[in-house]
Amino acid sequence: MSAVRPKPPSMIGDALAQVGACGLFLLQILAAVPRSLRHIRETVRQVWFTGAMSLVIIMTCGLFVGMVLGLQLYYVLSIFGGTAALGTVVSLSMYRELGPVVTALLFAGRAGTSITAEIGLMRATDQIAAMEMMAVDPIAYVAAPRFLAGVIAMPLLACVFNALGIFGAHLVGVSWLGLDNGTFWSNMTSSVDVWKDVVNGVWKSVAFGAVVALIAVFQGYTTAPTSEGVAYATTRTVVFSSIVVLALDFVMTAFLM
Amino acid sequence: MAAAPPLRLRWRFVQPDRIDVSDDRAQARTPHAADALIEVRGLRTVLGGKVIFDGLELDIPRGRITAVMGPSGTGKTTLLRHITGQLRPDAGSIRIDGADVTALPRHALFALREKIGYLFQNSALLTDFSVFENVAFPLRQHLDLPEELVRNLVLTKLQAVGLRGAAELMPSELSGGMARRVALARAIVRDPTLILYDEPFVGLDPIALNQVLKLIRTLNDTLGITSILVAHEFAAVARVADLVYLIAGGKVVARGTPAELTRGDSAWTRQFFGGEADGPVPFQYPARDYAADLGFPAGAASSTPHTEPRP
Numbered sequence: 197m198s199a200v201r202p203k204p205p206s207m208i209g210d211a212l213a214q215v216g217a218c219g220l221f222l223l224q225i226l227a228a229v230p231r232s233l234r235h236i237r238e239t240v241r242q243v244w245f246t247g248a249m250s251l252v253i254i255m256t257c258g259l260f261v262g263m264v265l266g267l268q269l270y271y272v273l274s275i276f277g278g279t280a281a282l283g284t285v286v287s288l289s290m291y292r293e294l295g296p297v298v299t300a301l302l303f304a305g306r307a308g309t310s311i312t313a314e315i316g317l318m319r320a321t322d323q324i325a326a327m328e329m330m331a332v333d334p335i336a337y338v339a340a341p342r343f344l345a346g347v348i349a350m351p352l353l354a355c356v357f358n359a360l361g362i363f364g365a366h367l368v369g370v371s372w373l374g375l376d377n378g379t380f381w382s383n384m385t386s387s388v389d390v391w392k393d394v395v396n397g398v399w400k401s402v403a404f405g406a407v408v409a410l411i412a413v414f415q416g417y418t419t420a421p422t423s424e425g426v427a428y429a430t431t432r433t434v435v436f437s438s439i440v441v442l443a444l445d446f447v448m449t450a451f452l453m
Numbered sequence: 454m455a456a457a458p459p460l461r462l463r464w465r466f467v468q469p470d471r472i473d474v475s476d477d478r479a480q481a482r483t484p485h486a487a488d489a490l491i492e493v494r495g496l497r498t499v500l501g502g503k504v505i506f507d508g509l510e511l512d513i514p515r516g517r518i519t520a521v522m523g524p525s526g527t528g529k530t531t532l533l534r535h536i537t538g539q540l541r542p543d544a545g546s547i548r549i550d551g552a553d554v555t556a557l558p559r560h561a562l563f564a565l566r567e568k569i570g571y572l573f574q575n576s577a578l579l580t581d582f583s584v585f586e587n588v589a590f591p592l593r594q595h596l597d598l599p600e601e602l603v604r605n606l607v608l609t610k611l612q613a614v615g616l617r618g619a620a621e622l623m624p625s626e627l628s629g630g631m632a633r634r635v636a637l638a639r640a641i642v643r644d645p646t647l648i649l650y651d652e653p654f655v656g657l658d659p660i661a662l663n664q665v666l667k668l669i670r671t672l673n674d675t676l677g678i679t680s681i682l683v684a685h686e687f688a689a690v691a692r693v694a695d696l697v698y699l700i701a702g703g704k705v706v707a708r709g710t711p712a713e714l715t716r717g718d719s720a721w722t723r724q725f726f727g728g729e730a731d732g733p734v735p736f737q738y739p740a741r742d743y744a745a746d747l748g749f750p751a752g753a754a755s756s757t758p759h760t761e762p763r764p
C-alpha cells in the first residue's frame with residue numbers, strides 16, 4: 197500500500213501542515229496573552245524555571261566559548277600583528293552572532309525540552325483536559341506563560357552569555373597571554389556600536405526566544421498522548437529549534453546588516 | 454466586592470454527616486416523573502473507523518443520579534466527553550437545559566463547564582500542585598475569595614472525602630484510590646449543578662467506597678445536584694442510582710431503576726448483571742478467526758464460542 201502512494205509529496209504536505217498548524221497555534225497564543233496576564237504569577241514562575249534555572253549552563257558555556265575565541269583569534273591576529281584588536285573582534289562576534297545563536301541552541305536543549313516533556317505529559321495524563329473541564333483555558337494558563345517566559349528569558353540569558361564570553365576572552369588574552377588591559381578595553385569600546393551591534397543582537401535573541409519557545413510549546417501541546425509520543429516530541433523540539441534558529445539567523449543577519 | 458460570593462457559597466456547604474435518610478424521598482425519586490436536564494438525540498460517533506454510537510438516545514433526569522453502565526470499550530467515557538463538549542459527535546444533538554452542547558461556541562461552553570463537576574477516569578490531578586492546591590485550583594481560577602474562605606472550602610471538601618490530613622501531600626505521593634477521592638473533592642469544590650463521575654469506585658477500599666457512595670447520595674439529596682455515574686460495580690450503583698442505562702453496541706439496550714433491571718429478563722441484563730460470558734455482549738473484541746490466528750485451518754476452533762461478535 198505504501199509502495200503505491202508516493203512518499204515525498206505526503207512528507208512535504210505533512211511538513212507544511214505542521215508549519216501551518218504551528219502558525220495558527222502562535223495566533224492562538226498571541227490572542228490568549230491578554231488573558232494570560234491574569235496568571236502573571238505562572239509567567240513569573242516559568243521565567244524562573246526556563247531562565248534562572250538555565251543560568252549555570254549558559255554561564256559555563258559562555259565562559260568557555262569566550263576563552264576558546266580568545267585563544268583562536270589571538271593566534272589568527274598575531275599573524276597580522278593585530279592582537280590589540282582582540283577585544284574588538286571577540287565582542288563583535290559575541291554580540292552579533294555567537295551570543296544569540298549559541299544561547300538559543302542551549303536554551304532549546306535545556307529549557308525547550310523540559311517545556312515539551314512537561315506539556316506532553318500533562319496532555320498524556322489528561323491534565324490539559326481537566327483544565328478545560330474546570331473552564332480554565334490551557335492556552336492562556338499553560339501555553340502562553342511558557343511562550344512569554346521564553347521571549348523574556350532568552351535576551352537576558354544572551355546578555356549573560358555575552359558578558360561571560362568577553363570575560364573569558366579577557367582571561368585568556370590579558371591575564372594569560374599578556375595583552376595590555378587598557379588596549380583590550382579601549383579598542384573594544386571605541387569600535388562596538390550600541391545600536392548596530394548590541395541592540396541588533398538583542399533583537400535576534402528575542403526572535404530566537406519566541407521561535408524556540410513556540411516550537412517547544414507546540415510540540416508538547418500536540419504530542420501523541422503516550423510515552424513514545426512525548427519522547428518523539430522532545431527530540432523534534434531540539435531538531436526543529438536548531439534548524440529554524442540557524443535559518444532565521446541567516447535571514448535576520450541579511451536584513452539587519 | 455468579596456462579601457457577596459462568600460455568603461452565596463457558605464450556605465451551600467456540604468455537611469456529609471447530615472444525610473437525609475427519610476424514606477418519603479424514595480417516592481419522589483422515581484425517575485419517570487422528573488423532567489430531563491440532558492437530552493441526547495440521535496447521537497452518532499465514529500472514532501478511528503469504529504462506530505462507537507449509532508443513534509444513541511437517552512435522557513438524564515434533573516436532580517437524580519443516573520448510572521450509565523456497559524461493557525468496557527462501549528463508549529461510556531466518550532459519552533461523558535460528548536456531554537461536556539470535549540468531543541463533538543459526528544451527528545446528533547445533546548441538549549443541556551435546552552442548549553445544544555454540540556453547537557455551543559467555546560466561551561459559552563466554558564460558562565457551562567463552570568457549573569459542571571467532572572471526575573476523570575484517571576483522576577487527572579495537576580502534578581505541579583499539592584492536594585490542597587489541586588482542590589483550590591478551580592476556586593482560585595474563577596473566584597477572588599479571601600484566603601481564609603478558600604482554606605475553609607477546600608478543607609471541608611477534603612474532610613468529606615476523608616483526606617483532610619493529606620492536604621499537603623503531592624499527587625505523586627497518593628495511592629490510586631486517594632487520588633480518585635482528591636479528584637472527587639476537586640470536582641465538587643465549586644458546588645456544581647451537574648456532576649459526571651467516570652468510574653469513581655475504581656481502587657477504593659470498602660470503607661472509602663461506602664463514604665464515596667454516601668457523599669454522592671448526599672450531594673444529590675441536599676443540593677439537588679444532577680449526577681451521571683459511570684461504573685461497573687452494579688452492587689454499588691444499585692445503592693445510589695435512581696435510574697440505570699445499559700449501553701452496548703452503540704445503543705441503549707436497557708433502561709430502568711436498579712430494581713427493575715435486576716428483575717429484567719432481557720438477554721442483555723441477564724448477561725451483564727449476571728456476569729455470564731455468553732450472551733449478546735461479546736467478551737472478545739472483534740477479531741479474526743481464532744484458529745486461523747493460531748495457524749490452524751480456519752474454523753478448527755469453532756467450538757470456542759466467543760471468537761466472533763454476536764449480532
Ligand SMILES: Nc1ncnc2c1ncn2[C@@H]1O[C@H](COP(=O)(O)OP(=O)(O)O)[C@@H](O)[C@H]1O
Nearest residue numbers: 500501505523524525526527528529530531532
Ligand atoms: N481518540 C480515539 N481514537 C480512536 N478510538 C478511540 C479514541 N478514544 C476512544 N476510542 C475507542 O472508543 C471506544 C470507547 O472508548 P471509551 O469511551 O473510553 O470506553 P469506555 O466505555 O470503557 O469508557 C473504545 O473502543 C476505544 O478504542
Ligand SMILES: [Mg+2]
Nearest residue numbers: 529530531574
Ligand atoms: Mg471509560
